[in-house]
Amino acid sequence: MAVTMNDVARAAGVSLKTVSNVINNYEFIRPATKQKVLEAIAELGYEANLTARSLRSGKTNMLGLVLSDLSVPYYAELASDIMKAASNRGYRVLVEQSANQAEHERAALQGQFRNLTDGLFFIPLALGGDDIIAAAGKKPLVLLGEFVEDPRLDMVLIQNQDAAAAVTAHLLGSGRRRIAVLGANDGDTTGSNGLRLIGYRHALKANGVEYDPALVIPCGWRRDGGAEAVSRLLASGVEFDAVFGLNDVVALGALHELLVRGYSVPDDVAVAGFDDIDEARFASPSLTTVSPGRTEIAQRAVDLLIDRVEGKGERADVEQPRAEYALRIRQSAP
Amino acid sequence: MAVTMNDVARAAGVSLKTVSNVINNYEFIRPATKQKVLEAIAELGYEANLTARSLRSGKTNMLGLVLSDLSVPYYAELASDIMKAASNRGYRVLVEQSANQAEHERAALQGQFRNLTDGLFFIPLALGGDDIIAAAGKKPLVLLGEFVEDPRLDMVLIQNQDAAAAVTAHLLGSGRRRIAVLGANDGDTTGSNGLRLIGYRHALKANGVEYDPALVIPCGWRRDGGAEAVSRLLASGVEFDAVFGLNDVVALGALHELLVRGYSVPDDVAVAGFDDIDEARFASPSLTTVSPGRTEIAQRAVDLLIDRVEGKGERADVEQPRAEYALRIRQSAP
DNA sequence: CCTCCAATCTGCAACGATGTATTCAACGCA
DNA sequence: TGCGTTGAATACATCGTTGCAGATTGGAGG
Structure with a gap:
C-alpha cells in the first residue's frame, strides 16, 4: 500500500x-x-512508518498529559501551551481526561496509556503522593504543581502559598478586613486548596487580622461551585467585604452570583481569583487574580520531562523548578 | 524488559x-x-504492546482532531466531548493545533499525524473544500461544521444560518432595529461567518428591517477582537442598539468593552453571541446566545468517523448529519 | 606491493504482535 | 473399520523499521 x-x-x-x-x-x-x-x-x-519505528526503537515520541477535563479553561490553556512547547522539541502530546476519578488517574499512570507514551505529565487531583509512587511505572513522570507536592517526585511547582498571600495582602491593602475564601475547608493544609489557604492565613496574620473559619467556604472548583458558595455565604449571615476564589472559575462564578443579587463589585464586595485565565481579563468587571506563570510552567515541564526521557545527564536527583507568579490587579479588586 | x-x-x-x-x-x-x-x-x-499490534494490524485505535487552538473555549469543550464519546467506543483522540495556518492544516491532513491515526476530525479554518480534498489522503475524514461546507465531504453540520436568524429575530422581537454584527465582512457568504451573516440578513428581511453594511464589523474571532470591534464601531459614529457577536468570545469581548465605556447592557445595547460556551451562562450579565448542540455534534461526529473507520456497511455516500440548535435567552438580551 | 585504517555501505536479526495455513484429535456416520 | 468434518491448537511468515556486525572500498604508510 x-x-x-x-x-x-x-x-x-x-x-x-x-x-x-x-x-x-x-x-x-x-x-x-x-x-x-x-x-x-x-x-x-x-x-x-512511525509505528514500525516505535516498535523497533521503543520510543513513540509522544508524551501523555493527564488532567481532569479539557473544558476547564485553565487546563485547556495549559494543555495548549504544553503542546506547543512539546512540538518545538519534536514531541506530540496525547491528552487523557481523568474526570477527577482516582481509578482513571491510576489507569493512566500504568495502563496502556503509559505504553503509548515516552513520558507523562500528570495533574493529580484524586491521588496522593504515595498512590502515585505506587502506581507509576518506570517511565519518566512530571507532576504539574496543582494538588500534590511530594519531595520524591519531579514536578513543576506553583507558588501556591506565596501567591495566595500576595492576593490576600492586596485585598487587605485596599482596606478589606472580612475576606471570604471559596474553595477550601477550614483546616486544609495540603493540595492547592490547603497551600493557598495557608498563604491566606499568613497574610492575615502579617497584617494583624484575625482568621475566621466561618469565612472559609468549601465548594467545587467550577463556576457553579463559586456561585453556590456565595449563596451559602450570604445565607449564613456572616459579614464579608471581599471574596477570594481559590481559582478563577470559582471567583467568576462568585462574581456572577454577587452581581445577580444586586451587590456592587468592587464597591460592596471585592473579588479576586487565582490562575489568570484569558477570561479573567474580559470579565465584567475584569477579575483581579494572580498568574501562576502558566507559560513558564508549561515550558519547564516540557523541558524537564523531555530531558528525563532522553536521559540527558542521567542524574537521578528529583527536580522541582518553581514558576514565578505575578499579581494582576484589575477592576474587581483594585 | x-x-x-x-x-x-x-x-x-x-x-x-x-x-x-x-x-x-x-x-x-x-x-x-x-x-x-x-x-x-x-x-x-x-x-x-499496542505499537506492535498497530504495526501488524494497520490500526492504531487513535483518531486525530485538528483544531486551531485548545485555548479557545468552544474548541476545548468540543474536544472534551469528542474525547469522551470516542473513549466510549474504545478510541483515543490525538489533538493537533493548527494555529489557524493553512500550512499546519495541510500538514495535519497528510503527514505523519495522519499515519498515527485511523481517521481524522477536522475543523478547517484556513483551507477550503478543494484544498482539503486535494490534500487529504484516503483515510476517513469528518469535518466539523464550522467554516467549510462541501457536499463532497463527510461532516457534521451546524445550522449556522437558521440559528443566526433565530438570534437576530429574537433581538428584533425585543424591539432592536440597529443590530451590529461582529466577526464578518459585508458580502461574506461562505464559512460560519458568511452563513451566519446570511441568517442575520434573512431575519432582517423577514421583519422588514433594512440591511446596513455599516453595521457589519469584521474582527478576529477572539475576545480582544470583539472588544476592538466595538471600539471601532463606536468611533465610526454609526448608531446601534444591539450587538450580535458571531461567536461567544467575540460577544463577550464586546460586552466587556461596552461596560467599560459605561454603556448599560441590555438597556442601552443588547448583546448576543453564538456557541453557548460554559462561560456565557456566568458572564455578567449572562449572555444570550445560541447553542449549536455541541454534545450532539461530538457524538454524531464520533459515530460517523468510527463507522467509516470500521467500514460498517461500506456505503460511499457522503453523510452530513445536522445538529439541532437551541436559543438561550439570558440577561444580555432578554 | 602489501598492510592497515577509516569511511561507506550492506545483510541479517529482531521489536511483539496478527493472519493464513496447517496439524492434530475426537467425533459421527456409513 | 475407515473417512469426512469440526473443534482446538500450532507454525511460520509478516508488518516496516533500526541495531549490530560484517563487507567493501580507497588511500596513507612502510
Missing part, C-alpha cells in the same frame, strides 16, 4: 539500510548517495 | 498464537485453556 523504505532503496539503487541511515542522519554517507536517496524519497513521497 | 506474549505462552504452557487468540476472543478455545492463559496474564501482569 504505502511506500516503504524498501521501495525507496530500490528506486535509489542502494540498500534498505542505507536509506535508514540517511533518514537517521548517520555520519558516514557520501553526499552523492545521500542526494540520490533524498531524491528517491521526494519522488516517491515516502514517509516513515 | 516488559512481559510479552511469549512469556505468557510459556507460563501457560501453550503456544504464542493461542495467547493471541485468547486476547482477541477467538471463538474456538477450550474454557480450560482460556482459563490457564488468563491466569498467566494476570500473574505476569501482561499488557499487549
Whole structure:
C-alpha cells in the first residue's frame, strides 16, 4: 500500500539500510548517495512508518498529559501551551481526561496509556503522593504543581502559598478586613486548596487580622461551585467585604452570583481569583487574580520531562523548578 | 524488559498464537485453556504492546482532531466531548493545533499525524473544500461544521444560518432595529461567518428591517477582537442598539468593552453571541446566545468517523448529519 | 606491493504482535 | 473399520523499521 523504505532503496539503487541511515542522519554517507536517496524519497513521497519505528526503537515520541477535563479553561490553556512547547522539541502530546476519578488517574499512570507514551505529565487531583509512587511505572513522570507536592517526585511547582498571600495582602491593602475564601475547608493544609489557604492565613496574620473559619467556604472548583458558595455565604449571615476564589472559575462564578443579587463589585464586595485565565481579563468587571506563570510552567515541564526521557545527564536527583507568579490587579479588586 | 506474549505462552504452557487468540476472543478455545492463559496474564501482569499490534494490524485505535487552538473555549469543550464519546467506543483522540495556518492544516491532513491515526476530525479554518480534498489522503475524514461546507465531504453540520436568524429575530422581537454584527465582512457568504451573516440578513428581511453594511464589523474571532470591534464601531459614529457577536468570545469581548465605556447592557445595547460556551451562562450579565448542540455534534461526529473507520456497511455516500440548535435567552438580551 | 585504517555501505536479526495455513484429535456416520 | 468434518491448537511468515556486525572500498604508510 504505502511506500516503504524498501521501495525507496530500490528506486535509489542502494540498500534498505542505507536509506535508514540517511533518514537517521548517520555520519558516514557520501553526499552523492545521500542526494540520490533524498531524491528517491521526494519522488516517491515516502514517509516513515512511525509505528514500525516505535516498535523497533521503543520510543513513540509522544508524551501523555493527564488532567481532569479539557473544558476547564485553565487546563485547556495549559494543555495548549504544553503542546506547543512539546512540538518545538519534536514531541506530540496525547491528552487523557481523568474526570477527577482516582481509578482513571491510576489507569493512566500504568495502563496502556503509559505504553503509548515516552513520558507523562500528570495533574493529580484524586491521588496522593504515595498512590502515585505506587502506581507509576518506570517511565519518566512530571507532576504539574496543582494538588500534590511530594519531595520524591519531579514536578513543576506553583507558588501556591506565596501567591495566595500576595492576593490576600492586596485585598487587605485596599482596606478589606472580612475576606471570604471559596474553595477550601477550614483546616486544609495540603493540595492547592490547603497551600493557598495557608498563604491566606499568613497574610492575615502579617497584617494583624484575625482568621475566621466561618469565612472559609468549601465548594467545587467550577463556576457553579463559586456561585453556590456565595449563596451559602450570604445565607449564613456572616459579614464579608471581599471574596477570594481559590481559582478563577470559582471567583467568576462568585462574581456572577454577587452581581445577580444586586451587590456592587468592587464597591460592596471585592473579588479576586487565582490562575489568570484569558477570561479573567474580559470579565465584567475584569477579575483581579494572580498568574501562576502558566507559560513558564508549561515550558519547564516540557523541558524537564523531555530531558528525563532522553536521559540527558542521567542524574537521578528529583527536580522541582518553581514558576514565578505575578499579581494582576484589575477592576474587581483594585 | 516488559512481559510479552511469549512469556505468557510459556507460563501457560501453550503456544504464542493461542495467547493471541485468547486476547482477541477467538471463538474456538477450550474454557480450560482460556482459563490457564488468563491466569498467566494476570500473574505476569501482561499488557499487549499496542505499537506492535498497530504495526501488524494497520490500526492504531487513535483518531486525530485538528483544531486551531485548545485555548479557545468552544474548541476545548468540543474536544472534551469528542474525547469522551470516542473513549466510549474504545478510541483515543490525538489533538493537533493548527494555529489557524493553512500550512499546519495541510500538514495535519497528510503527514505523519495522519499515519498515527485511523481517521481524522477536522475543523478547517484556513483551507477550503478543494484544498482539503486535494490534500487529504484516503483515510476517513469528518469535518466539523464550522467554516467549510462541501457536499463532497463527510461532516457534521451546524445550522449556522437558521440559528443566526433565530438570534437576530429574537433581538428584533425585543424591539432592536440597529443590530451590529461582529466577526464578518459585508458580502461574506461562505464559512460560519458568511452563513451566519446570511441568517442575520434573512431575519432582517423577514421583519422588514433594512440591511446596513455599516453595521457589519469584521474582527478576529477572539475576545480582544470583539472588544476592538466595538471600539471601532463606536468611533465610526454609526448608531446601534444591539450587538450580535458571531461567536461567544467575540460577544463577550464586546460586552466587556461596552461596560467599560459605561454603556448599560441590555438597556442601552443588547448583546448576543453564538456557541453557548460554559462561560456565557456566568458572564455578567449572562449572555444570550445560541447553542449549536455541541454534545450532539461530538457524538454524531464520533459515530460517523468510527463507522467509516470500521467500514460498517461500506456505503460511499457522503453523510452530513445536522445538529439541532437551541436559543438561550439570558440577561444580555432578554 | 602489501598492510592497515577509516569511511561507506550492506545483510541479517529482531521489536511483539496478527493472519493464513496447517496439524492434530475426537467425533459421527456409513 | 475407515473417512469426512469440526473443534482446538500450532507454525511460520509478516508488518516496516533500526541495531549490530560484517563487507567493501580507497588511500596513507612502510
